[in-house]
Amino acid sequence: MKPLIPEPLDLNFLHFLSRDGIFKINPCNNLKLKSMLKNKLLALLFVAIFLEFSAQKKEVSLSKFPDDKVMVVAHRGDWREAPENSVWAIKKAIEKGVDMAEIDLAMTKDSVLILMHDNTIDRTTTGKGKPLDFTLGEIKRFHLRDGLGVETQMKVPTLEEILDLSDGKILLNLDKGFDYIKQVYPLVKKRKMFDQILFKGHESYSEFNRKYGDIKSEIHYMPIIRLGKEDDLKTISDFIKNYKIYGFEFTIGSTEKDLIDFKKLKENKVKIWVNSLWPHHNAGNNDDKVLDNPDVYDWYINKGVNMIQTDRPKELIHYLKNKELYY
16 A cells, blocks of 8 residues: 655755745656655645745735725834834834835935934934925934833835835825825836835815826825814715725714715725724724724724724734734
8 A cells, every 4th residue: 555645855946035925846846746746735835835835925916906995004113113214124024924014204304214203303303303304314323212212223214215126015195295295106117116105185176287187097096084064075076076096094083973975985985994093093993992892993894994004013914814804
């Protein structure tokens, strides 16, 4: 009787590339491989390995992100693991399996785009002043501070550094990106990353069309809507009638009194973004409550939200996996 399990295998002929979800075969061992593949169990093993590695690679694309899954957006990167808006905040978000990182842009004295949230560098670096007070070289002399204000060895990154790091690995939302669209656009176009970059803004459709009509067909754009404001409700209908937007970001308020029917709105093939950061964004269903009650995220799913910007990506991903809503 033939043994069910083949003799120990010499796996030197297999070179697995797990990130790309493929394996390559060394031609010099083809004869040996043909012999081994006669065993049905071994053939099934190869199929299982191939499927496993293929499943690990998901396409990083805004246009191909499934509507029936929830996109996890890490606020300023994964700032609990590394300084906000840093290279390592993006790397940690990628490691966790975050779909998109939200980053903030500012300009240096010598017109280089860097990552910086505040109007000054005081809180997040060892320096003092506004980004425009310094050249890139001068800003690079300072160190970033972590969430507790402690100095680290890390430096302020440029947008170009983050684009190169993120390409093919994670989507990006460029907060204040439209403030610097003339500088951002060529950087994104050069890297052919338009399907990985989401722009947002407060403009009405007429303002948006007047300012960006020449590039609007190339980019993904999301208007920011403050519920309870009549002008913003008009903005929703104007964009839907005139432009293929990616979706809407909503600020709901501390209660649901101004809430609209997101599920009805999604019939227009748009995504719904709500922040889970602070209570005034989400009628009190904010991230910190998740530590005591993970089912707080049920509120977002029940309302039809399919993009959540969070300060707790680990907890959100764990919740979505349990609900089979993680991509």
